Amino acid sequence: MTGTLITVAPTGAESSKAAVPALPVTLDELVVTAKECEALGAAIIHVHIRDDDAKPTLDQGRLRATVAGLRESTGLIVQLSSGGSVTDPEADRLAVLDAGPEMASCTMGTVNFGDDVFLNRWEFVVELHTRMQERGIVPEYEIFDLGQLTTLQRLLSSYGLPFGGHVHVDLVMGVPGGMPGTAEALVACRQALRDLPEGTTFSATGIGRSTIPVMLASLSAGGHLRVGMEDTVTYAKGQPVESNMQLVARAVGFAQLAQRPPLSPAEARALLGIPA
Numbered sequence: 710m711t712g713t714l715i716t717v718a719p720t721g722a723e724s725s726k727a728a729v730p731a732l733p734v735t736l737d738e739l740v741v742t743a744k745e746c747e748a749l750g751a752a753i754i755h756v757h758i759r760d761d762d763a764k765p766t767l768d769q770g771r772l773r774a775t776v777a778g779l780r781e782s783t784g785l786i787v788q789l790s791s792g793g794s795v796t797d798p799e800a801d802r803l804a805v806l807d808a809g810p811e812m813a814s815c816t817m818g819t820v821n822f823g824d825d826v827f828l829n830r831w832e833f834v835v836e837l838h839t840r841m842q843e844r845g846i847v848p849e850y851e852i853f854d855l856g857q858l859t860t861l862q863r864l865l866s867s868y869g870l871p872f873g874g875h876v877h878v879d880l881v882m883g884v885p886g887g888m889p890g891t892a893e894a895l896v897a898c899r900q901a902l903r904d905l906p907e908g909t910t911f912s913a914t915g916i917g918r919s920t921i922p923v924m925l926a927s928l929s930a931g932g933h934l935r936v937g938m939e940d941t942v943t944y945a946k947g948q949p950v951e952s953n954m955q956l957v958a959r960a961v962g963f964a965q966l967a968q969r970p971p972l973s974p975a976e977a978r979a980l981l982g983i984p985a
């Protein structure tokens with residue numbers, strides 16, 4: 710079994726800076742976080758950005774500056790979120806690809822998202838997938854529910870493999886409206902992955918209280934890990950997360966215990982079919 714690919718998702722679009730002061734929201738904060746997480750063992754950074762008021766934005770200038778800043782200061786694989794926030798229009802989400810990341814997320818369907826709806830129409834998913842193929846951007850297919858793996862199968866059989874030829878999915882578990890963050894749900898996804906191209910890899914993240922069960926289940930099932938304050942703002946009962954580094958350090962510890970130490974960014978690029 711290979712080592713563990715660790716993705717850090719440091720910011721997200723859902724938590725406010727006022728409620729979670731440790732959230733990195735400026736480019737400087739993001740770069741410092743990225744450098745420290747890379748030193749600990751992260752290989753990918755999944756990026757959402759904020760404006761001057763710390764509100765989620767898909768501003769093209771900021772996205773480009775973020776990609777450039779992270780490339781200059783780290784060796785991490787920069788994965789921009791094409792999911793944005795639930796209110797972002799499709800055109801802005803597609804334009805994320807213009808900022809030239811190595812990777813971008815690509816969600817496989819619409820899902821209730823707490824009190825909101827995270828809309829991902831089939832035609833929109835196809836557009837994201839095919840634009841990424843054309844531009845040499847490697848997708849991470851985000852899976853919020855079991856049936857979205859069947860949608861991914863349909864997408865790949867109708868429109869072909871992603872750029873680089875390797876398929877990587879991220880199971881986002883425990884979102885209210887999606888699949889639960891349990892070992893049973895992860896095993897069900899693991900079984901369904903057998904219908905995808907040989908060599909397909911997966912990571913998993915559990916929102917909130919499901920963070921630890923999902924990490925342990927993913928490592929046991931041969932999966933990789935995504936951690937960060939996008940998904941987890943409480944470290945343990947009554948203990949707010951102090952930093953993204955705290956979450957990455959815990960993931961690295963679990964990966965080492967599983968005898969699957971963290972992959973370097975270069976090893977991660979080789980695994981995911983991303984040119985060096």
Ligand code: KMH
Pocket residue numbers: 721722723790791792793794795814815816822827851
């Ligand atoms: N913020 C969520 C609505 C992604 O980054 O691609 C969508 C999300 C998924 O976080």
Ligand code: ZN
Pocket residue numbers: 718721755757790792939
């Ligand atoms: Zn995200």
